[in-house]
Amino acid sequence: MQVRITLMVAALVLCCLAYLSLGARGDWSFVLAFRASKLAALLLVSFALSWATVIFQTITGSRILTPAIMGFDALFLLLLSLLVWSIGGQAYQALPVQGLMAANAALLCSAALILFKVVLRAGRDNMMQMILTGVVLSVLFRSLTSYVLRVIDPNEYAVVQAASFARFSNIDTSLLTLAAGLSLVAGLGVWHLRHRLDVTSLGPVLSTSLGEPPQRLQWQVLILISILVSVSTALVGPVAFFGLLVTSLTYLIIPSSRHADILPAAALIAGIILVGGQTMMERVLDLNTPLSVVVEFLGGLVFLFLLLRSLR
Amino acid sequence: MIDIHNLSYQIAGQPVLRDVSLQLAKGGVVAMIGPNGAGKSTLLSLIARLLPLQSGSIVVDDLQIGEATDIELARTLAILRQDLTVASRLTVRDLVGFGRYPYHRGRPGAEDRELIEAALKLFDLADLGDRQLDTLSGGQRQRAFVAMAYAQDTDYLLLDEPLNNLDIAASRALMEVLRDLTRQRGRTVVIVLHDINYAAAYADRIIALKAGEVVADGAPSTIVSDSLLQDVFQTRAKVKTVDGRPIVLV
Missing domain, CATH: 3.40.50.300 (P-loop containing nucleotide triphosphate hydrolases)
Incomplete structure (x- = not known):
């Protein structure tokens, strides 16, 4: 397994070098600085989404779920459309992006906590109840969003639309410092919980028997997921299936169920897919197809595959 | 009591x-x-x-x-239930090792490893230690779970x-x-x-x-x-x- 990790680190480094250097014309110092900040953003997104998905799958005990199913992204879009609707597109674009991101993170955290407090009362199978509530709420959020989008001015609709799709080429790098800080805090939190997550993945009965009742961990994990998801949505917009693609590959490649192995591997794989894919798209193939379309397409296929396999 | x-x-x-x-x-x-x-x-x-x-x-x-x-x-107290579903890729040794979690909280020491090997031997699982749980028969899997509970060392x-x-x-082997x-x-x-x-x-x-x-x-x-x-x-x-x-x- 050490070999696989080393290979993945090498692959990621290669991808990063290719991303920085391929097709660079003109002043190198400008190109490198410009691309390095985008690279940093891509790496942050890889890290945040892969870890959020891994720990979400652990506490839900399901390998086909991603945080998107809880309506985290839908809530983000609703907030965005409400904001544009109430203060107008121009005023929205004049808002400080850091402030928006912090507000978004805080909102997602409190939504997760409220969901947790209201739905997760003592009892059995409450995790499933919470997921279903999340699914229903995300439908509600999406309907409200589409209502707002129908009454909104067409020009402002364009502002919302631009922000509603994942974008890996056109990243707002002014958010980097805040995003890095939040990811670091959440990442340390997740790493601190890694052994407890191992026990939780044994299921509610065994983890309770071993002194680690899942209920105690769930709210902490939900908060960490909220932070990680808000980091990635702020940087590149909502992404649904990318995390699923990453975790499926990770479980395929890493023959371990310890989070101390899975978490680093997932982040590496996510980085290879995003940075490598973006390099291919932008520099090698010179395609205008956004990477998000390809990634979501592949992730969707993986989702269908996992779903069909579990039905069999 | x-x-x-x-x-x-x-x-x-x-x-x-x-x-x-x-x-x-x-x-x-x-x-x-x-x-x-x-x-x-x-x-x-x-x-x-x-x-x-x-x-x-x-x-x-x-x-x-x-x-x-x-x-x-x-x-003090361990429980095993019939409806246990565990991540399939866990090996028997990993599973039995979890029995020591209440003592080492994620950082097993030499003593924990010894106890895990002893539990594997006691339950006739020494040869199966590196097998994944989903490759075992029902009886072997059940034995692995009991070995884990044994390693947990609860009264x-x-x-x-x-x-x-x-x-x-x-059934008879387990009851014995x-x-x-x-x-x-x-x-x-x-x-x-x-x-x-x-x-x-x-x-x-x-x-x-x-x-x-x-x-x-x-x-x-x-x-x-x-x-x-x-x-x-x-x-x-x-x-x-x-x-x-x-x-x-x-």
């Missing part, structure tokens, strides 16, 4: 346990029998803190369920219908292992069983529940009888005594 005091439990207004008081002394195999819906599994889940207490109290040694810390309880082990899906050889744990290591095993013959053969004490109440309690030879089967299960089956041990003719 597990001291259960005035325990009642309701699900959606329906009483599942009615004012149950029991004392389970340390050591020995205690079997709980009764028809479906009698409250056996609920009682076991309440002792194992898988369900929150509604009324009454349970004290295990000097730990009050609901107040003692999770780690203290994890070092009390609760098992909910561990014989489901096991053939006669695996459990009995040895109580004889040689002074552990206490509380087990929910459906097959009264297994209870009569291996248990030191049988507790019969019906509609949430204890209706019979005692050594197998004293309580397993035609009238018990009639009262508790409402079925007319004959009980014969063979080699000094009651056998239900099914």
Whole structure:
């Protein structure tokens, strides 16, 4: 397994070098600085989404779920459309992006906590109840969003639309410092919980028997997921299936169920897919197809595959 | 000792346990029998803190369920249930290793590793240590779970219908292992069983529940009888005594 990790680190480094250097014309110092900040953003997104998905799958005990199913992204879009609707597109674009991101993170955290407090009362199978509530709420959020989008001015609709799709080429790098800080805090939190997550993945009965009742961990994990998801949505917009693609590959490649192995591997794989894919798209193939379309397409296929396999 | 005091439990207004008081002394195999819906599994889940207490109290040694810390309880009491589904890629050694978690909290020491190897050897799993759980037979998997509970080194082990899906050889082997744990290591095993013959053969004490109440309690030879089967299960089956041990003719 050490070999696989080393290979993945090498692959990621290669991808990063290719991303920085391929097709660079003109002043190198400008190109490198410009691309390095985008690279940093891509790496942050890889890290945040892969870890959020891994720990979400652990506490839900399901390998086909991603945080998107809880309506985290839908809530983000609703907030965005409400904001544009109430203060107008121009005023929205004049808002400080850091402030928006912090507000978004805080909102997602409190939504997760409220969901947790209201739905997760003592009892059995409450995790499933919470997921279903999340699914229903995300439908509600999406309907409200589409209502707002129908009454909104067409020009402002364009502002919302631009922000509603994942974008890996056109990243707002002014958010980097805040995003890095939040990811670091959440990442340390997740790493601190890694052994407890191992026990939780044994299921509610065994983890309770071993002194680690899942209920105690769930709210902490939900908060960490909220932070990680808000980091990635702020940087590149909502992404649904990318995390699923990453975790499926990770479980395929890493023959371990310890989070101390899975978490680093997932982040590496996510980085290879995003940075490598973006390099291919932008520099090698010179395609205008956004990477998000390809990634979501592949992730969707993986989702269908996992779903069909579990039905069999 | 597990001291259960005035325990009642309701699900959606329906009483599942009615004012149950029991004392389970340390050591020995205690079997709980009764028809479906009698409250056996609920009682076991309440002792194992898988369900929150509604009324009454349970004290295990000097730990009050609901107040003692999770780690203290994890070092005193282990539970295994039939419906365990575990990440398939876990190896037997990993699974047994989790039994030491309440002691090392994720950082196993040399002593923990020794105990894990000892548990693998004791349960005849040494050759299977690196096999993944989903490649094992039902009996081997069940043994791996019991080995994990053994490594957890708790005085009390609760098992909910561990014989489901096991053939006669695996069932007998498991029951013998459990009995040895109580004889040689002074552990206490509380087990929910459906097959009264297994209870009569291996248990030191049988507790019969019906509609949430204890209706019979005692050594197998004293309580397993035609009238018990009639009262508790409402079925007319004959009980014969063979080699000094009651056998239900099914």
